[in-house]
Amino acid sequence: MARITAGVATSHVPLLGVGIDQGKMEEDYFKPIYAGYEWSKRWIADPENKPDVVILVYNDHATAFDMNLIPTFAIGCAEEFQPADEGWGRRPVPVVKNDADFAWHLAQSLILDEFDMTIINKMDVDHGLTVPLSLMFGQPAEWPVKVVPLAVNVVTYPPPSGNRCYALGEAIRNAVESYDKDxxxxxxxxxxxxxxxxxxxxxxxxxxxxxxxxxxxxxxxLRLRHIPHIEYLRETGSEGIETVMWLIMRGALGGDVKELHRHYHVPGSNTAVGHIVLEAAP
Incomplete structure (x- = not known):
């Protein structure tokens, strides 16, 4: 059966994509930011650690969705997704290839598990999804893994609670383990x-x-899943609520995890850049 082997969390600051695309990685401002991802790039390149599929939880930044359509949770089920044009052309990164059969299985399982997922068959994916791929894989001709996009509304009030996000992660774990392919x-x-x-x-x-x-x-x-929205707003700023998406990852890993790597750097374009790699218990 399918199994979840690890979880990764990272900031998706658009400037970090620009730095990679424009060859600025060795510049003084950027170098200490990207240095924290070198361990992760080596780790995920190891065949023992490299996944077949990444379920990538991110938020759209008014590219695929706007005030006319605001899904709380949306899952991409098409065969592929183009990088979005966010106002200065599409990023020079590969097309995102999905495992559509697996994505449809996830959608079915999650909906039957009483999560109201919006199924998306056509959308472009913006920096929220492509920057993490670049930070972990660099600049390949093709992304070396299949990617299931899972978009969360953390832009327009009301966003989902941390508890709901953690519970969605638990449901994702159940969905993955019920898939009959290895x-x-x-x-x-x-x-x-x-x-x-x-x-x-x-x-x-x-x-x-x-x-x-x-x-x-x-x-x-369990403390994290019960942090209220107002605390995110007060303590981490208006955009700090994005971190609830990390709780989907954590909920999917189950009980015990092992921290393999951590990186934290301030600032990265007025943002605290955070990154962590967690190994799921066998």
Whole structure:
């Protein structure tokens, strides 16, 4: 059967995609940010660790969805997805190839498990999805894994609660384990960490809060699932709520996990850049 082997979480700051695309990785500003991903790139390139499929949890930034259509949870079930044009042309990255049979199985299982998933068969994917792939795989001619896009609304109020996101992760685990093909699956949660991009608190970064969140992904995940929206807003800024998507990843890993790698850097384009790799218990 299919099984979840690991979870990855990372910020998806658009500037980090620009830095890779424009060859700025060795510049003084960018170098310490990308250095934290070198271990992860080596780790995921190892055949023992490389997944067949990544379920990539991200948020759309008014590219595929706008105020006319706001799905709380959406799953991409098409064969492939083009990188989006976010105003300056499509990123020079490969087309995202899906495992459509597996994605349809996930959709069916999650809906029958009482999660109201929106099924998407045509959408472009923006930096929320492509930047994490670039950070983990660099600049290949083709992405070396299949990718199931799972979009979460954390842009327009009301977003889903941390508890609901964690529960969705648990349902994803059940869905993966009920698939009858032998697949190695990773779940990635993206976005965050603390940041606010507008208003009087623009530039807000809360290192202490972020570090405790990273600690408790292994030490006390049940605390994280019950953090209310208002605490994210107060402590991590208006965009810090993106971190609830990391809880989908954590819920999918089950009880015990092992932290393999962690990276935290401030700032990355007015954002706290966070990254962690967790190994699922056998």
């Amino acid at each position: 697949l190695k699956v990773q779940v990635w949660g993206t976005g965050g960490m603390s940041h606010q991009l507008q208003g009087p608190r623009a530039g807000l970064i809360n290192k202490e809060w972020d570090q405790r969140f990273l600690d408790d992904l292994t030490a006390d995940p």
